[in-house]
Amino acid sequence: MNALKNSAATRILRAPGGRISLRVPARAVIVCAVLAIAVAIVSVVSLTTGDYKLSVPEVVATLFGQGPPGADFIVTTLRLPRLLAALLVGAALAVSGAILQSLSGNPLGSPDIIGFSHGSATGALIVIITTTGGMLETALGALLGGMVTAIVVYLLAFKRGMHGLRMVLIGVGVSSMLLSANSYLITRASLQDAVSAQAWQVGGLNGRGWEHVQPVAIALAVLLPIAAYYGRRLSMLEMGDDAAKGLGVPVERSRLVLFGVSVTLCAVATAAAGPITFLALAGPQLARKLTRAAGPNLFASALMGAFLLVASDLGIQRLFPSQQLPVGIATGVLGGGYLAWMLAVRWRARS
Numbered sequence: 001m002n003a004l005k006n007s008a009a010t011r012i013l014r015a016p017g018g019r020i021s022l023r024v025p026a027r028a029v030i031v032c033a034v035l036a037i038a039v040a041i042v043s044v045v046s047l048t049t050g051d052y053k054l055s056v057p058e059v060v061a062t063l064f065g066q067g068p069p070g071a072d073f074i075v076t077t078l079r080l081p082r083l084l085a086a087l088l089v090g091a092a093l094a095v096s097g098a099i100l101q102s103l104s105g106n107p108l109g110s111p112d113i114i115g116f117s118h119g120s121a122t123g124a125l126i127v128i129i130t131t132t133g134g135m136l137e138t139a140l141g142a143l144l145g146g147m148v149t150a151i152v153v154y155l156l157a158f159k160r161g162m163h164g165l166r167m168v169l170i171g172v173g174v175s176s177m178l179l180s181a182n183s184y185l186i187t188r189a190s191l192q193d194a195v196s197a198q199a200w201q202v203g204g205l206n207g208r209g210w211e212h213v214q215p216v217a218i219a220l221a222v223l224l225p226i227a228a229y230y231g232r233r234l235s236m237l238e239m240g241d242d243a244a245k246g247l248g249v250p251v252e253r254s255r256l257v258l259f260g261v262s263v264t265l266c267a268v269a270t271a272a273a274g275p276i277t278f279l280a281l282a283g284p285q286l287a288r289k290l291t292r293a294a295g296p297n298l299f300a301s302a303l304m305g306a307f308l309l310v311a312s313d314l315g316i317q318r319l320f321p322s323q324q325l326p327v328g329i330a331t332g333v334l335g336g337g338y339l340a341w342m343l344a345v346r347w348r349a350r351s
Helices: 002-009 026-048 056-063 071-104 116-130 135-157 164-187 191-202 210-237 241-246 251-273 279-291 298-319 327-350
Strands: 010-014 021-025
Touching (some): 026 071, 071 164, 071 210, 071 251, 116 135, 135 210, 164 191, 241 251, 279 298
């Protein structure tokens, strides 16, 4: 009976010729549709509300160059780039977290817990404090810092293969060291540089423009198809190396490619918006709980990450309109509460 029920709840899509097939759980499709609608609603509210209120037809007309006077600057220079940056950064961080959590087999195996975000922050802080570089140099420093940190964690955790728990523990240690290094860098900076560095460390979307949107959009366009292609292998890797090898999966090569995709997504997102905490941890977990589907749930995670960041940014804009608080504060509060709840539930389940 259960088999019949599961069969009815899952559809198999096959490409012409039948060489490529895809299992589509009905519940996951419904969850993704609801998340997409929620993202669309929050996006419309973000574009139409604020100090300068606009109707939906006025926003659409502005996008086609026929809006009311002044609306072009509000929509295409201020609100739309910020909205797209939130959507793309949220999706990138959530997919990065989903891949790493699946590879490590541990819900704590997210980029901000095991040090990649702090590594990106270290790279950016070095640029901000030791050079006169601008936004592009800061972004490149963040990207390089995240990559170097990932390589160090991977090499330290590699011993005749990658073990998920070992990677998480080493990552937590590296993260702690980088956090101390970041604090030291700020103490050595001038007052102006220290203020800029501390503001960047919180992570935010204030003042984000098209120059921040484009790199993340390109990274997602290149890396998401790779993640989707390797997603099926990721599901097999969750069953263990021996089982995956038995099913014909090249374990280490697949793991290395997925690791590289996850790290790059995290580094690019951090370079664009700073180290926004807990989004890579909570997004994939919430998506998995809602879909109740096995595997990494990459598409649902991307939608959940985009929704969480856009909703958090909208909330902090409307609740504190005069203070321009960074969205990293909102995600830190919500994510910290979610982490405490998750650990409490797991502890009670084992006691």
